[in-house]
Amino acid sequence: MEIGIDGGWTDSAPAWIRGMRAQDDRNRTVLLDPVMLDLCGDVTAQLVLDDGCGEGRFSRMLADRGARVVGLDLIAAMTQAAHEAAQANERYVTGAGESLPFADAVFDLVVSYVVLVDIPDFRAAIAETARVLKPGGRLLVANLGFVTASDGWLKDEHGQRLYHRVDRYLEERSQVYEWGGGIRIRNWHRPLSAYMDAYLSAGLTLRRFIEPVPADDSYRANPETEDWYRVPDFTVMLWEAT
Numbered sequence: 001m002e003i004g005i006d007g008g009w010t011d012s013a014p015a016w017i018r019g020m021r022a023q024d025d026r027n028r029t030v031l032l033d034p035v036m037l038d039l040c041g042d043v044t045a046q047l048v049l050d051d052g053c054g055e056g057r058f059s060r061m062l063a064d065r066g067a068r069v070v071g072l073d074l075i076a077a078m079t080q081a082a083h084e085a086a087q088a089n090e091r092y093v094t095g096a097g098e099s100l101p102f103a104d105a106v107f108d109l110v111v112s113y114v115v116l117v118d119i120p121d122f123r124a125a126i127a128e129t130a131r132v133l134k135p136g137g138r139l140l141v142a143n144l145g146f147v148t149a150s151d152g153w154l155k156d157e158h159g160q161r162l163y164h165r166v167d168r169y170l171e172e173r174s175q176v177y178e179w180g181g182g183i184r185i186r187n188w189h190r191p192l193s194a195y196m197d198a199y200l201s202a203g204l205t206l207r208r209f210i211e212p213v214p215a216d217d218s219y220r221a222n223p224e225t226e227d228w229y230r231v232p233d234f235t236v237m238l239w240e241a242t
């Protein structure tokens with residue numbers, strides 16, 4: 001079946017919400033959450049946009065730390081689920097990252113937690129995040145890296161990972177991925193240089209760049225997660241608005 005302009009997220013929302021509520025995505029709970037929370041720093045009383053918030057898991061984590069959080073997502077089922085689980089200092093808006101329904105220079109922090117690969121016009125989305133940040137405000141981004149140009153690991157006859165198969169890295173393109181009992185979505189591959197050019201063209205200044213590995217070394221011995229230490233799937237960047 002064809003994937004629509006929502007990237008497949010309307011049909012995938014129920015399975016995504018179930019998966020996130022189970023808190024069993026180790027890429028988030030072990031790999032990304034610690035570094036993302038660390039880079040957010042003290043968010044007490046800050047106005048934070050969680051741009052592409054999904055069902056609101058990271059919004060809730062920031063609200064628990066004292067932030068006033070606005071979560072935005074393209075899919076109404078996502079913002080509805082987030083709203084139903086919200087505390088007083090969270091509110092949720094359905095809208096597109098490419099044309100944010102907010103005034104200029106209002107947010108202290110914008111978080112983009114593995115969303116840019118889902119957005120067709122990533123240049124517009126990055127320009128929009130820069131527009132809504134206050135001067136000195138920060139944009140924190142976690143995104144998939146080179147893996148969107150990979151066909152996965154080539155494995156030997158014993159199932160051991162040999163190396164990633166990456167090709168057409170410089171070519172911007174999309175691919176459909178399916179997993180998790182009902183998720184079928186389109187993700188976009190762009191080379192890192194295209195993303196960097198979009199941030200710099202939006203007038204942002206890079207403050208931190210991290211390819212995260214868990215602080216807990218025990219995952220190295222786990223065949224399911226030892227690849228985290230070999231080739232990083234994710235990049236995390238902290239940008240500042242001027």
Ligand SMILES: C[S@@+](CC[C@H](N)C(=O)[O-])C[C@H]1O[C@@H](n2cnc3c(N)ncnc32)[C@H](O)[C@@H]1O
Nearest residue numbers: 009052053054073074075096097113115118119
């Ligand atoms: C991989 S999920 C990440 C959700 C959340 N940030 C998290 O980490 O749990 C990507 C999210 O981006 C949303 N999305 C896709 N295209 C979007 C767009 N153009 N504008 C805003 N959100 C979008 C999807 O509905 C989905 O909730």
